[in-house]
Amino acid sequence: MRPDVRPDWRPALVRSVTLRHDRVRGLDLLVLPERVVVLRGAAASIVALCDGERDVRAIVAELERRHPGAPVADEVPVFLDRLRREGWLR
Template sequence: MDAGSRPRLVPKAMLKRDKVRDADLLLLPERVVKLNTSGAAILRLCDGSRTVQELVERLEEEFGATGLTDDVLTFLRDAQDQGWVVAG
């Protein structure tokens, strides 16, 4: 996974907003992962149409931050290791 990769959720994964618990969840077979705000924001953008660099630019705009590339790449690499996303 690098800045030019186009990450997407694996086919078996689905993002869901649990309004009762006020939490974002990643639903996988036999597993549910409660996501923090930034993790949910990153995964929501992982549809295979954007590069990691494009994700970073959008997140920096959304959160009014700069220098997020390393953090986003670390998260996506971990997500890939967990089997949540694949790089295109």
């Protein structure tokens, strides 16, 4: 894991950000004040696990279970760090 993402961090969306699925367009979205971010690939399934209860280790373990062989342990902490730096995760 990246040194700047602690494995015991319990990420959660900040209050002003919500995860939504647009059924009409078939897209997963992060809805922010005055902005919408389209999530691609497995991003929504990662964000959905950021409930403030699971730590990064548990999120990685769950995704490794769902996606055997995928480079989850390398990529998920980087993705979470990016969302945190954007101010979308606490």
